[in-house]
Amino acid sequence: MELRDGELVNRYDNPLLSEYYSEIVECLPEYLELRNIVATLIKERHLPNETVLDVGSGRGDSARPILEAIKDISIDLLDVSPELLGEADKFLGQYKGRYQIFLEDALVYLNRCLPYRTIYSEFTVHNFYQEDKEKLFEAIYNKLTLEGNFILLDKIQHNDPDVVQELSDAQNERYRERLEPHVAEAIIAHERDDMGEEVRMKEGKTIEKLRKIGFREVTIIQRIKRDVVIRATK
Secondary structure, X not given: OOOOOOOOOXXXXXXXXXXXXXXXXXXXXXXXXXXXXXXXXXXXXXXXXXXXXXXXOXXXXXXXXXXXXXXXXXXXXXXXXXXXXXXXXXXXXXXXXXXXXXXXXXXXXXXXXXXXXXXXEEOOXXXXXXXXXXXXXXXXXXXXXXXXXXXXXXXXXXXXXXXXHHHHHHHHHHHHHHOOHHHHHHHHHHHHHHOOOOOOOEXXXXXXXXXXXXXXXXXXXXXXXXXXXXXXXX
């Protein structure tokens, strides 16, 4: 997809990774537990018949636990991948009528949409460069209502670099054991890029960025291995 002015640079724009998305997710069994935690957090502060925004929704893996847990919620699915969004109706077929699909750059959409009480994003923000991460956080903050919540689930590195390396090595070994060699090579290369200073998400720095933008309360809800759930309240 050719970028226009004001759009984010998504490093996950790799057709091979999109094609084998399901197989890659199966190598990350902790995702389901973490996604259920996000669903619980949204349910705690949910209003009847509320619509929430899923930034980087893909085919709907992040939306499904929420639609299952909260019977009167609707979700706006936002993603730039036509391949993944093209699978949403099949993947979320039983929830037809409770979600809308928006094939659009996140920053462009957030600059034009109406405010939400709840915006969440799962395993998406780490794919952007540092400057774009800040732009996205600012846009999310600006499109939350007062006391609205941003829930972030992502690959956010532990403060101890030795722990970071140990967890990374273990995950890469899991890819090698379970994926076809060419797919394992591609996702491991992506994971290696995630460790670069221009993109890596560090726990302390991420919390600092959110607070600097204006979120009055930023809380780490849960960490499992490499991944963290954060709730930030406007």
